[in-house]
Amino acid sequence: MSYKRRRTIFTVLLFVSLVFIWGMFPSAPAEGMYPLSEIPKNDLTKAGLKINPDEIFNPDGVSYIDALVKLGGCTGSFVSRDGLIITNHHCAFRAVNKASTTEHNYLRDGFLANEKEEEIPAEGYACRIADSYEDVSEEVLAAAEGIDDLTERNQAIRDKMAELAADASDSENSIEAQVSEMFVGKTYVLFKYRIIKDVRLVYVPPRSVGEFGGETDNWIWPRHTGDFSFVRAYVAPDGSAAEYSKENVPYHPKKFLRINPKGVQEGDFVFILGYPGRTFRHMPARFVEYQEKIQLPYISQLFEWMIDEMEALSKEDEALQLEYASQIKGLANTMKNYKGKLRGLKRLQLVRQKFDEENKLKEFIESDKSLKEKYGSLFDEINGLYDEQFEIGKAYLWLRMFTRFSDVYRLAQTFQSYREKFEAEEPDSASGNLNELKETLIGLIEKSDGNFDKAFVTKMFYDAGKFGEERKINAAELLNGKTAEEFAEELFSSKLLDKDFIENELCASVESVKNFDDILTRTAKSVFNQTLELTAKTKELSGVRTDLLAKFVNAKMAWKKQSFIPDANGTLRLTYGYVKGYYPADAVYYSPITSLSGVIDKSMLGGEYAIPDKLKTLYDNKEFGEFYNDELGGVPVAILYDTDTTGGNSGSPILNAYGELIGVNFDRAYEATINDYQWDESYSRSIGVDIRYVLWIAKYLSGADNLLKEITEKI
Numbered sequence: 001m002s003y004k005r006r007r008t009i010f011t012v013l014l015f016v017s018l019v020f021i022w023g024m025f026p027s028a029p030a031e032g033m034y035p036l037s038e039i040p041k042n043d044l045t046k047a048g049l050k051i052n053p054d055e056i057f058n059p060d061g062v063s064y065i066d067a068l069v070k071l072g073g074c075t076g077s078f079v080s081r082d083g084l085i086i087t088n089h090h091c092a093f094r095a096v097n098k099a100s101t102t103e104h105n106y107l108r109d110g111f112l113a114n115e116k117e118e119e120i121p122a123e124g125y126a127c128r129i130a131d132s133y134e135d136v137s138e139e140v141l142a143a144a145e146g147i148d149d150l151t152e153r154n155q156a157i158r159d160k161m162a163e164l165a166a167d168a169s170d171s172e173n174s175i176e177a178q179v180s181e182m183f184v185g186k187t188y189v190l191f192k193y194r195i196i197k198d199v200r201l202v203y204v205p206p207r208s209v210g211e212f213g214g215e216t217d218n219w220i221w222p223r224h225t226g227d228f229s230f231v232r233a234y235v236a237p238d239g240s241a242a243e244y245s246k247e248n249v250p251y252h253p254k255k256f257l258r259i260n261p262k263g264v265q266e267g268d269f270v271f272i273l274g275y276p277g278r279t280f281r282h283m284p285a286r287f288v289e290y291q292e293k294i295q296l297p298y299i300s301q302l303f304e305w306m307i308d309e310m311e312a313l314s315k316e317d318e319a320l321q322l323e324y325a326s327q328i329k330g331l332a333n334t335m336k337n338y339k340g341k342l343r344g345l346k347r348l349q350l351v352r353q354k355f356d357e358e359n360k361l362k363e364f365i366e367s368d369k370s371l372k373e374k375y376g377s378l379f380d381e382i383n384g385l386y387d388e389q390f391e392i393g394k395a396y397l398w399l400r401m402f403t404r405f406s407d408v409y410r411l412a413q414t415f416q417s418y419r420e421k422f423e424a425e426e427p428d429s430a431s432g433n434l435n436e437l438k439e440t441l442i443g444l445i446e447k448s449d450g451n452f453d454k455a456f457v458t459k460m461f462y463d464a465g466k467f468g469e470e471r472k473i474n475a476a477e478l479l480n481g482k483t484a485e486e487f488a489e490e491l492f493s494s495k496l497l498d499k500d501f502i503e504n505e506l507c508a509s510v511e512s513v514k515n516f517d518d519i520l521t522r523t524a525k526s527v528f529n530q531t532l533e534l535t536a537k538t539k540e541l542s543g544v545r546t547d548l549l550a551k552f553v554n555a556k557m558a559w560k561k562q563s564f565i566p567d568a569n570g571t572l573r574l575t576y577g578y579v580k581g582y583y584p585a586d587a588v589y590y591s592p593i594t595s596l597s598g599v600i601d602k603s604m605l606g607g608e609y610a611i612p613d614k615l616k617t618l619y620d621n622k623e624f625g626e627f628y629n630d631e632l633g634g635v636p637v638a639i640l641y642d643t644d645t646t647g648g649n650s651g652s653p654i655l656n657a658y659g660e661l662i663g664v665n666f667d668r669a670y671e672a673t674i675n676d677y678q679w680d681e682s683y684s685r686s687i688g689v690d691i692r693y694v695l696w697i698a699k700y701l702s703g704a705d706n707l708l709k710e711i712t713e714k715i
C-alpha cells in the first residue's frame, strides 16, 4: 500500500520460496488496519477467506463485528451465548491483581469459577460493543469554518466532536457515542457503542502460565506465554447496562465466535478484528525525529529507573509486590516497547528515510504551480512547529511525569487548590470545608508510598539539574545550591506530611490554612504553574499541528495518487495475513509455531520461566490429549503471523479462513515495535496464543470442565 517494501534480498528469496512451497496465496498482504468502511473494498476472498466477507461486516445484519468487545485498552470476543469473553491474561491482570490478597493470591495461582455464582467482579472494567458508525466530517469541519486562530479552530473541532457524541449518546438504551478523528483535521466518524458495566472474572491461568517468560520474553519471539483469560459480561434483567449487582444476568450477544480446536498450520490465512490504539505512520519526519531524540529515550530511561526502584523496595515484601505488580507491568511494557522502537529507528534509519521521502514530496510540490501555492510553505511551517516542540519537549515530559507519579506533589497541590478556594470564599463556607480538607489530606498521606516517592523526587530533581540546552524546570531553582537528596529531604520534612499537625493545627482554622507556606508548597506551586504554561503551549501547537497535518496528508495523497488507510485511533479495524516466520537478524530464522517442549526447556532457567509442578508432570506423563500435534511433536503454544497490529489489539481474536477462532493476539515481535511508525512485511509480525494451548491448559492444568463445555458445546 502506501509504503514501498524494503526487503533484503534474503527476505525476498525467503518469501518467494515460501510462496512456492505453499503455492497458496497470491500476494502477501500489505500494511493495513482497515476501518469498517474499507473492509468491503478488500478482496479478502482472493487473499484466502473462505466465508462471505458479509459475514465479517454487514451494517444491515448480524456479523462478526457483533462478537467483538473493546475491553478497557484491549479487545475481547464473545465465545458463548452466555456472554463469555476471551481476552488476554495481561488485559485482565489489573482486575486479578485487585482481587488478590496474600491469602488468596489469584494472580500467582490463577482463578477459576466453577459456577457463575463464583465469578468475581472485575472492578473498574467495562465493555463496549460497536453498534453503528457514520461519517460526520462535514459537520465537524463546518464548525471550524471562518475561524483563523488555529488554537480556536482546533477547540471548535473538539467541541463539535463532543457535542455530536453527547447528542448521539442514549444512556437509557445503554448507548455511548464517540466521534473519532480518522485523519487529523480531515475526517471524523461517529461511532455508537453499546456499553456493558458489569464484567466478572471467570478463568485466569496461574501467572506462571499467563505471563510465562515475564518481561524477558515480552515483545519477543519465540514465545511460550499462555496469555489468555476469560471474563463474562452481565446486564440488568431488562437487558440494560448496570453496575455490578447480584440480580444481573449474563449478556446474550448477537453473535459469538466458534472455536476450532484443530488450530492452524504454517501458511494459513488468518484475520484479526480489534481495537488498535495509536499508530503514527502519516506523521512528518520531524515527528519521528522528536520520538527518537526526546520522547522514547526520556520515558524509557525513567521507567526503567522506576521499575528497578520498585523491585528493590519490594524484594522481601509480598504485599508490596502485589501493590506494585500492575504498575510495574505497565511501565515495563512501555519501556521495552520504546527500546524496541529506538532500535528499529536506528536499524532502519527511519528518520532519514522519512526526510528523503519528504524531499521527493517537496520536489513534486515545487513542480506544480497550484500545488506550490497551496503547499509551498508547508515544510517551513512543519519545521517551525517542531522547533518549538523540541524546545519544550523534555521539560514538558518531566512535568507530566512528576505530576503523574509523585504522591507528595499530589498532596501539596491538593492543599494549594483548597487554599485558593478558601481565599476566594466567604470565611463561613471556607471553615465549613475544613473537615473535608483534613480528611482529604490524611487520606492522601495514608495512601502515599513514601519510600518510593522520596527516591522518585530525588531522581527527578537530580535530572532537572542536569537539563542542558532544553527549557529549564523552574522549580529546580528552589534547590538553591542544595543537592537533590538534600532538597528531597527538606520537601519530605514538610509539616504537610504530619497527620497530627494537619488535624490539630493546620485544619483548625481557615487562617492557618491561608498562612501555611513552606518549600513543599512553593515547589508544588512552581511545578503546577509551569505545567499550566507548557500545557497551554502544547495546546497551541496542537492547533497548528491539526492544520498542518491535514495539508501534509492532502499533499501526500496528491503525490502518491491514492488515499491512505488512517492511522490506528482506537476504532474497530480488520487486518489479515498468514501464519508465517521471518528473519529477525542476519542468519537467524524464526519459524512461526512454538510448542510445549519450548516451555519445558525454558523452565529449566527458573525465575520468570518457572512453571507449575503440575504442568511438568503433565508433560512428563505425555498427557496431551487431543491437542497433540504430530507435525510439531507436541502441544502448540504460540503463533506468529504477518498482520498489522498494535497496542490495543491485545486480546483480539485470530480467525481462520472459515471465521473460526484459532488464537488470541497478545503481542508483536521486538522488530515489529517500530511498525507504529512504519509497517513492513519483512519485520512486522504479531504474536498470539494458539487456541490449542488455551484449551489444553484449561482442561488439563486447571480442570475447567464447565468452561470447556460452554465454549465447545456448539462444535
Ligand code: ASP
Pocket (backbone or CB within 6 Å): 645, 646, 647, 648, 649, 650, 666, 667, 668
Ligand atoms: N502487547 C500489546 C498490547 O498490550 C499488543 C501489541 O502492542 O502488539 O496491546
